Amino acid sequence: MKISQTAILRIVVASVLLAEGITAFSASEPATADANSSAQGLAELQKALSSTTNVLTGFVQEKQMAMLKNRVIIKGQLAVQQPDFFAWHVSEPIRYNLILKGSTLQQWDEVTGKEQKMSLANNPVFEIVSRQLKAWFGGQFEALLRDFDARMDPAAVRRVLLTPNSESFARKAIKQIAITFREDRRYLEKILIEETGGDTTLMTFTNTVLNTTIDQAAWEVKQHGR
């Protein structure tokens, strides 16, 4: 049957596309974790998070990259409405908007000035990135556990450490993700992403409002942000 060969190839190519950003990274050792206790801890967090259906929050992202002389500070706003709506608006240093509605992705940036709309079904790279964004910022830990081994940080009670497992697409790109929860555990306080090459990204969430009515404008990719 032709189907088998084509199926394999489809997978291969999807993975190849994904590799665009990560093939050059060196391999990292998969972290070991006590999956059961992590799952239990995460289950408790998941339970606390389950009461959160909508999130509207500001964020500050600090990127420390070897190829850049200075630390980059990115400011913006993030909106999540379970299960299918996700918005990422950047206001500084450049304006950029990304909207996920179901299986459709729309984005615009001021550098190109172009608005782009695509189906995630046809774009494996964005499909995976979108899935991860929803999992990280929407608190979907069941989805996270498929790609990451998780454990509670013994040094901080509200912190979870995620390490890409052997099957994870992110294994060669990400060394570890540390998620710190708010005191009420209903949402995130900050995320620290350590890349295998040594670069780091710290995202801090500010002015977070939970379960509020989110303005329809948040789900539009129009040219705004500043």
Add this chain to the structure above:
Amino acid sequence: MADSRLLRFFPVLERRRGLVTGILIAVLALSGLSLFNLQFDNTLDLMLPSKSPTHRMITFLRTANFSNKVIISLENRDPAASKDKLFEAADRIASSLKPPMITRVTKGMSAPDLMSDAGFFLRYACQILRSNDLAAIDSVITSEGVGNILKQRYSQLLKPEGMFLGQAIQTDPLDINRVILERLQELSTSLGYAVKVENGHFISQDGRHVMLIAEASASMTDVSEARELLAYLEDQTRNLPAGVQVSLVSGYAHTVSNESTITRDLGVIFTIASVGFILIFVFFFRDIRGLMIFLVPVLSVIIAMALTSLVFHRISYFVLAFGPVIAGIADDYGIATFVAVLYGRRRSEAVAGVAKPVTVGAIATMGIFFAFFFSHIPGYHQLGFFCVTSILLSLFLALFVLPLWLKEHDKAEKPGAAPGEPPRKSLMLVWSFIIFLVVAGLFASRIRFESDVTKLDGTSRTILDTEKKFQQVWGKGERSEAILAVAGTNYEQVMAVNDSLYVKAWEITAAGGFASFASVWPSSQVRTENARRWVDFWKSGRETRLKALLSEHGAPLGFTENAFDPFFARLYENSAVVDEPVSNRVFASLKERFAQNTAEGFQTLSFFPDKPEIVKAIESVIGDRHDAFIVSRTALSSILSKAFSQEIVRTSCFGIFFIVLTAFLFLRTIKSTLVALVPAVAGVTGLLGLMAVMGQPLNVSNLISGIVVFGLCIDFGIHVLHACQHHADRATRTAITLAATTTVMGAGVLLFAQHPALYSVGLTLVAGVGFGYVAAMWVVPAFYALLWKNDPKEHS
């Protein structure tokens, strides 16, 4: 003179009736035994013109589709259930499938490993990129070009995707790898399947289906092996967790289903035909000896089938299904003999009386099937051989064996009154016939030809529905793509030809997409040239210029001075040509699809949109090369129509020539011959008109059966005209009515067939012979009454 020889010869047979019977029984026993070893072929190959582009295309598609893969699709019926349940079920099935039945199971791939393997193509970009790619890179190495691309790269770092792109930007600031990635995406797009990898499994876009790919050792054309394999798979996929449902998709299912459909059809056909024939003969003659008429074609068909298998080895089911049809045709000779003896005085005299018209009728019918030998379709040769042999044997048995067992009667038929209808009624009948022809002809002109031979596939609805559902979940595959195949015995030569065709075809389809292995892995010679060109390109000052531009435009954006050192450090790596990385899974997967081993050597496949203008353009690229050809489903339709039209015209011309010649030699005048043709014209025109009214397209089966209709109907015409001329009205009408009834009966049983090809044959013969019979019984006598009314000489 022939009749008198028969009169002398027949008493000799009568005296040795026991010996004749003994020989017949011996031949029959031998034939019956040989039937146990009969081998059948249920592929469509036999029914396609050989040595034609059509045959090459269909064979290619069949072999491409029917490899040894079985797709196992697991569905989670409970949307709320975890995917883990699906993964566990898939793992359990995968581990249960073992040799010798299943040689390999692919359940998924590790994404990180795949990424690592896919990186191979990016590392060897210097060998893959051609001169036009270098020209595109050169156009970017300007102040404006580098400035723009660095701004884009910087903005990428600020987006969510930037978390994965850091080192990619350092190693490829100009985004050169995108060219290769786009080509890989082109290869992916050409496949039309939507699959993701999750947790090491192939998963559908909706996340509710998991796919396993099993490679089987069974032969696709061996029904018993296919049946055994499917039973094994069914057994191994039982007892799944609640809510998990399994579907199997494979060519094996088609093999088994086709065979089951045909076997079931043949059982039904032969049973109904046997009962029907027996009832007709017994009811018609009210004499148990009428059964002997039935035995004549049955014995002939058995012996003919044995002889056909000796000559052709593997017989098409289509030929076997013609058994009852031939029985319905060939019993005419037995009927004529039986009726003649019934109404005659002595057996030998009765036989001598019918020998000539019966032999002429048999020759005319054989003429149709003899014409099949002039076709390029192997199945027609089989059919021709089988039918001619059956008819010859039936004729022999009807004239020389059957009468030996018939009881002589004393109710001699008295010459009847001059046949034919009263003039006014005859005129009305003739006009009615002409109007019928015009109306049917008008409808017939609207009929369309169905060239999609796959619609004659007898696969069950359940299997087709399963495949339809599979396509809804996983995508439709490459059905909308045309294929450019390059074949040869030497791998590097095939790759080199593929390269040259790719370069030309790419220019034509640059906007439309041309997915070729050459785009990511050219021949060794081209890779060597590309690598040399790459080194020359950068060493001719571009390396230095790019370093300066990156430094100049990178600084304002905050890039460090050595941000892009990794790119320059790797610039001349991998410029030495290497062997194919056979252990690289991505490479192996691509090669398996786009560059394959074949029985004759090697072939490469390239995919492009199956649009007439693009197919035509690619055809011009191929020119008159014999080592490359296009497989296009769009083009196939028209090529198939053309090929079949040529076949039908050729076969019909020969068939009609033989039939008309026979009729002319028997009837001696053009006028008589034309009148004898009336039922044939009525049968074929009426048939085509009826099909148009029913909205049925004309297919291969209809065409071949249409020729048979022509021959049978002219046979009726000859007999009725002969009867009119010899005033032998009653016996002949009786014989013709019975002959037509049994012919329709033999063909009519095919209407009970589920297999579309057999059903089409049945429909054609029943409708055609029906129209022909009506025309023979009423229109031919009307013509006779009008045309011969003032010519009493011709009456005799």
